[in-house]
Amino acid sequence: MVVGETTLEADVVVIGAGPGGYVAALRAARLGRKVTLIEREAVGGVCLNVGCIPSKALIAAAHDLYRLRQGAAYGLSAxxxxxxxxxxxxxxxVVRTLTGGVEKLLKGNGVELLFGEAFFTGPRELRLLETGDAVMNIRFRTAIVATGSRPATLPGFPFxxxxxRVISSTEALSLKEVPERLVILGGGVIGVELGQAYARFGSRVTIVExxxxxxxxxxxxxxxxxxxxxxAEGIELLERARAIGAxxxxxxxxxxVETPxxxxxxxxxYVxxxxxxxxxxxxLGLETAGVQVDGRGYIAVNDRQMTNVEGIYAVGDVVPGLPLAHKATAEGKVAAEAIAEEAGAAADFRAVPMVVYSDPExxxxxxxxxxxxxAGFRVKVGMFPLAANGRALTLGEKDGFVRLVGDAETGALLGAQVVGPGASELIAELALAVEMGIRVEDLALTVHAHPTFAEAAMEAADVWLGKPVHVLGKLGGVLK
Structure with a gap:
């Protein structure tokens, strides 16, 4: 034992205080478990500190700025x-408010919060390197790995x-000034969202995909x-293209850039x-603990989020699937409930929404x-265009639609796609509908407030049923 080395006996230890980890810690604590939560950097993880929350704050400001500048169409000028x-x-x-709230929740629920670098030294042991060169050996009964992810690198463009001048999304959310010229390598969700935001702030943006x-x-x-x-906003899209140097x-x-x-x-x-x-x-020393990891670094888990080693669980971006904060949160709850031996604790991800917070969403x-x-279904679709939605027209946002995918034989709703203002909110209704296995007819029979964007979901259901009200012609039918 070295100087400053201590030992801790833990019931549940959670590594990582992001949306998967801190939620798992809170749920386990509320189920009567003694929980130790370890975080390397900041409570809230990537999402709250340098991801979901700060990016959406900038996107919201960019959207408001864009709307104000478009006011002439409504007779407004400023x-x-x-x-x-x-x-x-x-x-x-905004970030401080949310992370501070999480810290209060952890403290209020008796979760012990430790900061430092943790790694496994065995299937029931961790070693924590704390700030100040202190070392803590932690013996645990159960552990949850929730260490999240980091931006992938690109050869020739080191962060x-x-x-x-070469930055990741982390630095892009805290620039000191609006760059005159911004080149984005990668046209996925992050590239598109931040590209549009900075274009609205005044950057000349090129996206290379x-x-x-x-x-x-x-x-x-x-x-x-x-x-x-x-x-239309002046963003250049270079597709089937790749950056080969700088x-x-x-x-x-x-x-x-090499283009077609x-x-x-x-x-x-900035790039x-x-x-x-x-x-x-x-x-993390996962091999020392015996935890299986695939060639890409992902941890295999069962439907209770447990790894191949009994007592060690994993949630969030470290397990296969979409790297979404809300998925991590759901997995964290499942893992905590499985550890607490709650009946029915199991993951079911047939209705996980995906959202691009662009404009339109x-x-x-x-x-x-x-x-x-x-998958073998006899598929039928119904689509309703926002050009026929009263609320969309009053918002000046008629470009988009709601589409429903259903089983023509049973009428069950299998999926939905939405493009338009507020799509990130409307998708919750449709996610619930898919999760509950309702029929498309049930959605059509649900009275929606008028005028709302959400009415488009009801109208799409009418189209699916062959009973359209506010559109002419056929915007769906059984796939051939």
């Missing part, structure tokens, strides 16, 4: 100016490289309204690398028509 440092300070205040199109995880027709908006030039950083039309040089003040995320499992849940057909 001199609108952006105080970017003040906006960043406000965003930081912090070229004098700090290696796949056939931006947001390749989503159906192509969902993206058409968004593509039109991005291009160099300092007289005009800032020069990024060399040939090589191009892009001048940039945001947004090519995905990697699980934080490589420094894009949201999906459940199966697409292609996925349902591949």
């Amino acid at each position: 001199d609108v100016r952006l105080d970017f440092p003040r906006l960043i300070a406000w965003k930081d205040g 912090g490289g070229f004098g700090g 290696a796949a056939e199109r931006i947001l390749p995880a989503f159906e192509a027709d969902l993206l058409r309204p968004l593509r039109r908006r991005l291009q 160099a300092e030039g007289e005009n800032g950083l020069m990024v060399l 039309e040939g090589e191009r040089e892009l001048a940039a003040d 945001l690398v947004a090519v995905g995320r990697r699980p934080n499992t490589d420094a 894009v949201a999906t849940v459940g199966m697409t028509a292609a996925e349902a057909e591949a």
Whole structure:
């Protein structure tokens, strides 16, 4: 034993205080377990500190700025100016409020919070390197790994490289100024969301995506309204393109991009690398504990979130599946309830929403028509355009739609896709409908307030049933 080394006996130890970890800790504590929560950096993890929350704060401000500048269409005019440092300070205040609230919840529920770097030294032991060179050996009965993920790197574009001009999403949320020219490598959710926000703040934005199109995880027709908006706002989309190098030039950083039309040089003040995320499992000593990890660093778990080692659980971005905060939260609850031996504790992720907080927003849940057909269903779809929705027109947002995917034989709702304002909120109703296994007819029979964007879901159900009210012609039917 070295100087400053102590030993702790723990009932439940949770590694990582992000949305999966802190929720697991709170749920386990409320179920009567003595919980120790270990965090390397800041309570709230990536999501609350440098991810979901601060990005949505900036996106909301960018949206308001855009709407104010579009006011002439409604007979409104104003001199609108952006105080970017003040906006960043406000965003930081939002983060402090939420992380401070989480810390109070942890303390109020008796969760012991420790800070430092933890790694396994056996199937029932951890070693914690605390600040100040203190070392703690922790013997536990059960453990939950919730260490999250980090931005993936791109060869030739190291984070912090070229004098700090190559950045990840973390740095992009705390820039000191709005860059005149921003090149984004990666047209996934992070690249599109932050690209549109900075374009609205005044940056000249280019998004470079290696796949056939931006947001390749989503159906192509969902993206058409968004593509039109991005291009109308001056964002250049380079698809089927890849960055092959960069160099300092007289005009800032020069990024060399290989496109289908040939090589191009892009001048940039900053280069945001947004090519995905990697699980934080490589420094945990999981092999010492006997926990199986695949070639990409993901931990295999069963439907109770337990690994191949009894008593060790894993949740969030370290397990296979979509790296979504709300999925991590759900998994954290399952793991805590499984440890507390609660009946029925099991993960069921057939209705996990995915949202792009762009403008217009894009949201999906459940199966697409292609996925349902591949699964053997006799698929029927019903779609309602926002151009026929009164609330959408009053908002000046008629470009988008709601589409329902159902089983033509049973009438069960299998999935839904939404494009338009408030899609991130409307998808909750449709997620509940998919989770409950309701029939599309039930959605049509549910009276929706008028005028609302949510009415489009009811109208799409009417179309699915072959009883459209506010549209002519056929916007759906059984897939052939």
